[in-house]
Amino acid sequence: MITAALPPLVVALTALIVMIGIAIKRNHRVTAAVSFAGLVLSFISLWPASTVAPVRLALLLTIDRYALIYMGLVVAAGAVVVLLSFPYLQGRSEHKEEFYLLLLLATVGSMVLAAASHMISLFLAMELLSISLYALISYPRTEPLPLEAGIKYLVLAASSSAFLLFGLALLYVAGGTMEIGRISAFPGEGVARFSHLAGMVLVLTGIGFKLAVVPFHLWTPDVYQGAPLPVTAFVASVSKGGVFAFLLRWLSVGTGAPSAPLLLVLTIVAIASMLAGNLLALRQTNVKRLLAYSSIAHMGYFFVAVIAGGGLGWPAATYYLAAYMISILGAFGALLMVSDERREAETFDDIRGLFWRRPVLASVFTAMVLSLAGIPLTAGFLGKFYVLTAGASEAAWTLIIVLIVSSTIGLVYYLRVIVAMFTSLTGVSGQPAFVRPAVTASVVLGVLALALIVLGVYPAPLWNAISGATSGLR
Amino acid sequence: MILLWLVLIPLIGGAVSLVAARTSARACRWIAAGAIGLDLLLGISLWGSPSNARWINELNYAWIPQLGIRFHLAIDGLSLALLLLTFFLGLMAILASWTEIQERIGFFHFNLLWVLAGITGVFLSVDLFLFYLFWELMLVPMYFLIGIWGHERRVYAAIKFFLFTQLSGLLMLAAIVALAVIHRQGTGLFTFDYESLVNMPLSPAAASFLMLGFFAAFAVKLPAFPFHTWLPDAHTEAPTAGSVILAGLLLKTGAYGLIRFVLPLFPGPARDFAPVMMTLGVIGVLYGAVLAVAQNDFKRMIAYTSVSHMGFVLIGVFAGNQIALTGAFVQMISHGISTGALFIIAGVLQQRMHTREIARMGGLWETAPALSGAGLFFVMASVGLPGLGDFVGEFLVLFGAYRAHISLTAVATLGIIAATLYGLKISSQVFQGPNRNNWRLPDLVPREWVIFGSMMLCLLWLGLYPQSFIRMFQPPPANPVQNVALVQPIRK
Numbered sequence: 006m007i008t009a010a011l012p013p014l015v016v017a018l019t020a021l022i023v024m025i026g027i028a029i030k031r032n033h034r035v036t037a038a039v040s041f042a043g044l045v046l047s048f049i050s051l052w053p054a055s056t057v058a059p060v061r062l063a064l065l066l067t068i069d070r071y072a073l074i075y076m077g078l079v080v081a082a083g084a085v086v087v088l089l090s091f092p093y094l095q096g097r098s099e100h101k102e103e104f105y106l107l108l109l110l111a112t113v114g115s116m117v118l119a120a121a122s123h124m125i126s127l128f129l130a131m132e133l134l135s136i137s138l139y140a141l142i143s144y145p146r147t148e149p150l151p152l153e154a155g156i157k158y159l160v161l162a163a164s165s166s167a168f169l170l171f172g173l174a175l176l177y178v179a180g181g182t183m184e185i186g187r188i189s190a191f192p193g194e195g196v197a198r199f200s201h202l203a204g205m206v207l208v209l210t211g212i213g214f215k216l217a218v219v220p221f222h223l224w225t226p227d228v229y230q231g232a233p234l235p236v237t238a239f240v241a242s243v244s245k246g247g248v249f250a251f252l253l254r255w256l257s258v259g260t261g262a263p264s265a266p267l268l269l270v271l272t273i274v275a276i277a278s279m280l281a282g283n284l285l286a287l288r289q290t291n292v293k294r295l296l297a298y299s300s301i302a303h304m305g306y307f308f309v310a311v312i313a314g315g316g317l318g319w320p321a322a323t324y325y326l327a328a329y330m331i332s333i334l335g336a337f338g339a340l341l342m343v344s345d346e347r348r349e350a351e352t353f354d355d356i357r358g359l360f361w362r363r364p365v366l367a368s369v370f371t372a373m374v375l376s377l378a379g380i381p382l383t384a385g386f387l388g389k390f391y392v393l394t395a396g397a398s399e400a401a402w403t404l405i406i407v408l409i410v411s412s413t414i415g416l417v418y419y420l421r422v423i424v425a426m427f428t429s430l431t432g433v434s435g436q437p438a439f440v441r442p443a444v445t446a447s448v449v450l451g452v453l454a455l456a457l458i459v460l461g462v463y464p465a466p467l468w469n470a471i472s473g474a475t476s477g478l479r
Numbered sequence: 480m481i482l483l484w485l486v487l488i489p490l491i492g493g494a495v496s497l498v499a500a501r502t503s504a505r506a507c508r509w510i511a512a513g514a515i516g517l518d519l520l521l522g523i524s525l526w527g528s529p530s531n532a533r534w535i536n537e538l539n540y541a542w543i544p545q546l547g548i549r550f551h552l553a554i555d556g557l558s559l560a561l562l563l564l565t566f567f568l569g570l571m572a573i574l575a576s577w578t579e580i581q582e583r584i585g586f587f588h589f590n591l592l593w594v595l596a597g598i599t600g601v602f603l604s605v606d607l608f609l610f611y612l613f614w615e616l617m618l619v620p621m622y623f624l625i626g627i628w629g630h631e632r633r634v635y636a637a638i639k640f641f642l643f644t645q646l647s648g649l650l651m652l653a654a655i656v657a658l659a660v661i662h663r664q665g666t667g668l669f670t671f672d673y674e675s676l677v678n679m680p681l682s683p684a685a686a687s688f689l690m691l692g693f694f695a696a697f698a699v700k701l702p703a704f705p706f707h708t709w710l711p712d713a714h715t716e717a718p719t720a721g722s723v724i725l726a727g728l729l730l731k732t733g734a735y736g737l738i739r740f741v742l743p744l745f746p747g748p749a750r751d752f753a754p755v756m757m758t759l760g761v762i763g764v765l766y767g768a769v770l771a772v773a774q775n776d777f778k779r780m781i782a783y784t785s786v787s788h789m790g791f792v793l794i795g796v797f798a799g800n801q802i803a804l805t806g807a808f809v810q811m812i813s814h815g816i817s818t819g820a821l822f823i824i825a826g827v828l829q830q831r832m833h834t835r836e837i838a839r840m841g842g843l844w845e846t847a848p849a850l851s852g853a854g855l856f857f858v859m860a861s862v863g864l865p866g867l868g869d870f871v872g873e874f875l876v877l878f879g880a881y882r883a884h885i886s887l888t889a890v891a892t893l894g895i896i897a898a899t900l901y902g903l904k905i906s907s908q909v910f911q912g913p914n915r916n917n918w919r920l921p922d923l924v925p926r927e928w929v930i931f932g933s934m935m936l937c938l939l940w941l942g943l944y945p946q947s948f949i950r951m952f953q954p955p956p957a958n959p960v961q962n963v964a965l966v967q968p969i970r971k
Contacts, residue, residue, distance in 0.1 A: 361583075397653065416641065424637075469545065
């Protein structure tokens with residue numbers, strides 16, 4: 006039993022070690038190294054855990070291969086964020102070490118979400134994630150923008166938790182249970198039916214806030230812009246990954262498919278997110294805000310796969326998430342490499358002409374953006390292809406048409422990012438100073454670029470693992 | 480294996496020339512030219528090996544087994560002829576940019592070779608997923624070619640080109656996926672393989688919708704009226720090599736898609752929609768020609784003549800008989816060469832005169848006779864002078880279309896008259912007449928002699944002995960389940 010729970014336990018233990026370490030002596034390098042080592046160890050422990058899976062820990066957690074796949078994604082993304090944070094923090098705030106502590110705690114929350122099979126574990130894990138994020142977002146506490154973003158996130162996340170709790174209460178009234186496997190079934194008539202549906206929608210609201218789908222997306226651009234770059238990358242990847250894993254499990258266990266009214270809600274959310282995200286991103290001149298709006302659209306694409314469901318939809322959604330995580334981490338990582346110690350690179354001006362100054366970095370950034378846009382030979386294309394295939398097998402033509410139209414709209418702003426990088430700098434005075442590239446961040450970006458291409462041309466192994474894991478979901 | 484090399488050589492050559500450009504621009508150009516030359520030789524070696532089998536050569540590996548996607552390349556006469564055109568025009572494009580491109584030479588040739596690799600893949604793929612992959616792969620480098628080395632409004636033109644192609648391409652992808660899904664519902668097997676899908680029964684409604692999905696992608700690339708609005712911008716703003724590849728090759732991928740996929744996969748709807756498609760073709764012929772006459776920008780004018788010529792191809796493809804289809808095939812090849820050559824002429828003129836405005840030209844014959852003579856030759860080819868390639872193509876198309884639809888054919892014939900109008904406008908206002916602006920231009924250099932000379936030979940060959948090409952061309956067999964005799968054999 007302990008073996009199965011090893012991956013989250015290792016990260017939690019690392020958090021403890023880091024905490025004690027900070028109390029004894031502050032050392033940025035050692036703290037970062039320990040955090041990274043802990044995440045790597047947790048990733049390795051996925052293999053022993055997979056030999057004993059599936060294991061049910063009390064009623065709260067189900068550690069099956071599905072949970073382990075998502076834990077792997079989340080831990081890997083967490084490790085990437087740690088490596089990106091190190092050079093970022095090096096020249097900035099005076100207290101750097103607690104950053105890693107919060108990062109580890111939030112990662113644990115996200116990992117537990119992937120295994121949660123009970124509403125209580127959902128709530129606990131979600132709060133662990135949120136509370137760590139409040140502090141992380143406003144970590145540079147002397148600057149106004151992060152503080153504003155932190156407050157905004159705090160208020161909205163707290164109210165979404167309230168929605169979630171109320172929804173849980175209603176679900177309990179309807180069914181008398183909080184196990185997700187048993188509340189998914191559609192109960193009788195009358196009041197129970199009503200409170201069940203209301204409860205489901207309210208829980209979906211709580212989850213929707215975290216995933217930032219329309220109409221719960223209002224915090225996204227401000228938080229993405231205000232938070233420090235590594236935290237933005239974390240919010241976009243790790244935090245969404247865990248919540249997404251839970252959503253998929255919740256909708257698929259028990260009946261195996263969402264009920265008709267819920268399906269309608271999901272469809273509306275998917276269409277609204279795809280269109281609104283891409284349309285709102287069109288007018289942005291700040292790359293962080295642009296990526297924030299694009300993430301809303303990407304959540305819409307996920308929902309298409311979720312709605313399709315079944316033997317193709319679940320693996321498609323998971324593959325898409327893996328591809329999205331790689332691309333978005335890479336994109337924010339590249340932005341981080343362009344930033345200097347005084348300010349972050351976030352506007353189009355900061356990346357203008359990047360290709361002629363730093364061709365390798367700009368090529369990696371371009372690949373990440375092309376992957377987000379879904380251009381072949383990148384992981385993002387195969388993700389989108391799988392989503393299309395899943396949608397087509399369920400004859401969800403409306404969703405497919407919206408997906409096609411909205412991703413073409415999306416291309417407009419992705420191309421603007423690329424155009425900015427390839428614009429020639431001749432005639433522009435005041436060349437930006439050359440920033441010495443950080444070794445850790447360079448290595449991470451290289452690995453991400455490699456993963457992007459590998460998943461884009463040779464998806465068979467990962468797809469096999471994912472479809473094997475998701476087939477055990479029912 | 481040879482098919483894989485046809486794709487790999489430009490890919491590798493592009494990467495090598497990118498690196499080589501750091502030390503020597505000359506080496507970079509020679510490597511790029513060498514890679515494409517090697518591909519051309521490989522292609523010619525395939526020409527010499529005719530066979531009665533369905534494919535001249537084939538290559539088939541498992542790739543994404545879960546969805547039945549295979550790395551399946553195959554070549555028949557249609558593909559081979561277009562591949563030879565690809566490598567020939569690719570070589571011409573490299574030679575044409577020998578002195579024109581002086582900035583970022585390595586990245587330029589990288590993109591040029593990767594576009595060619597994408598086009599090669601498009602002509603070779605017989606797995607529909609793979610086909611889409613290459614279809615998109617040729618898009619990104621082309622976008623860079625226009626967006627970085629283009630003229631004044633390059634960014635606008637590049638984005639417009641990308642968006643048009645991407646939207647229509649995604650519609651095709653949805654249709655491809657739907658085909659595979661229908662195949663799975665019927666047989667329980669996922670496959671994207673051309674041969675399996677061609678033999679699959681389809682309900683008429685599904686066939687119509689899916690055909691429109693494919694047609695969207697190919698009509699934008701072709702371009703058919705009214706999907707052509709990206710073309711004048713992209714062709715005008717692109718650098719010479721970009722224009723040559725756009726007009727000579729990318730448009731042909733649209734026509735190729737119609738012949739390779741739309742006709743065989745959906746013979747029923749192709750026959751039902753034929754009057755609509757032919758009408759679109761006729762509109763394109765006239766509209767393109769009339770707008771071409773009104774243009775003042777040399778490159779924009781040639782761009783509109785492309786719309787007109789590709790209208791003939793559309794008529795030929797949907798006329799429903801072998802003569803017209805063969806005409807469309809010949810027209811594809813000869814239009815690639817004649818229009819490619821005209822774009823190179825425009826590039827040569829722009830490099831010497833720094834303008835594309837026809838109004839500022841005139842009387843060039845007295846200062847650059849060889850250049851003007853070459854220009855006149857290609858204008859005449861484009862107009863459809865008998866003895867040159869375009870004439871054979873247009874004549875066969877009209878000949879075949881006459882049997883399918885007399886009135887439409889009669890209207891389309893007017894397009895040839897309009898063609899003489901723009902042909903005469905170019906020759907009289909650019910090359911002949913008084914030299915009002917007192918241009919003193921250097922005449923052709925040896926490199927340009929090689930370019931224009933070889934292109935003239937090809938056009939003469941196509942015009943005088945078209946049978947050598949027509950012999951290669953066997954229309955891909957159509958779906959036997961939707962069993963209609965779409966392509967009637969030539970009555971002897």
